[in-house]
Amino acid sequence: MNAKQKALWRQACADLRSHLPTRKPVVVYVSDLDKDTWGEWRGRKSTHAIDIASRLFNMQEDPELFCARETLCHEYAHALCDDSGHLRESNDHSALWGLHYAECYRAVFDRFSPDQL
Ligand SMILES: [Zn+2]
Numbered sequence: 001m002n003a004k005q006k007a008l009w010r011q012a013c014a015d016l017r018s019h020l021p022t023r024k025p026v027v028v029y030v031s032d033l034d035k036d037t038w039g040e041w042r043g044r045k046s047t048h049a050i051d052i053a054s055r056l057f058n059m060q061e062d063p064e065l066f067c068a069r070e071t072l073c074h075e076y077a078h079a080l081c082d083d084s085g086h087l088r089e090s091n092d093h094s095a096l097w098g099l100h101y102a103e104c105y106r107a108v109f110d111r112f113s114p115d116q117l
Contacts, residue, residue, distance in 0.1 A: 001057050005065050009057075012069040012108045016076050019107040020100075022048055023083045026076065030054050039071035041078035043087070048079035073104035080104075 001009070013028060024047050031051040033040065038056060042049040052075070056068040077100035081087040086096050 001065075005057070005063070008065055009068065012065075012072055015107045016072070016104060020076070020080060020103055022079050024048055024079075026050060026079055028052065028072065030057065038067065039075045041075040041082075043079070043082045048082065050075040050079070069108055070105070073101060073108055076104045077101040 017026065024044075026048045028050045029052070031054060033051060033053040038053050040051045042051075050072065052068055052071055056062075056071060057065060059067065062068075077097050078087065078092070080100040080103075081092060081094070081097050084096070086094075088094065
């Protein structure tokens with residue numbers, strides 16, 4: 001990861017944490033996941049654990065880490081669903097998840113707070 005990518009990645013994590021705080025801390029790992037898996041969210045007793053596939057940080061065709069940041073938004077939306085008590089299962093992509101995903105996407109890619117909508 002070069003300096004620009006590192007800054008983009010850190011900003012994405014910071015934007016989510018500041019604009020969409022969770023009840024439990026979110027811990028993000030860069031992991032070697034199955035080739036068909038870009039990310040995973042796991043609800044733990046005291047944290048939300050998010051794994052992002054390490055290969056998403058090494059794609060020449062994606063110098064601004066769009067795939068890694070978008071996957072972070074996707075998994076963070078699962079954490080928000082879990083916080084709200086409406087998560088039916090870990091791969092729940094319900095309408096509520098979609099609303100949370102939109103908030104996450106805006107926080108990271110539009111760089112403004114959902115409070116300002
Ligand atoms: Zn999902």
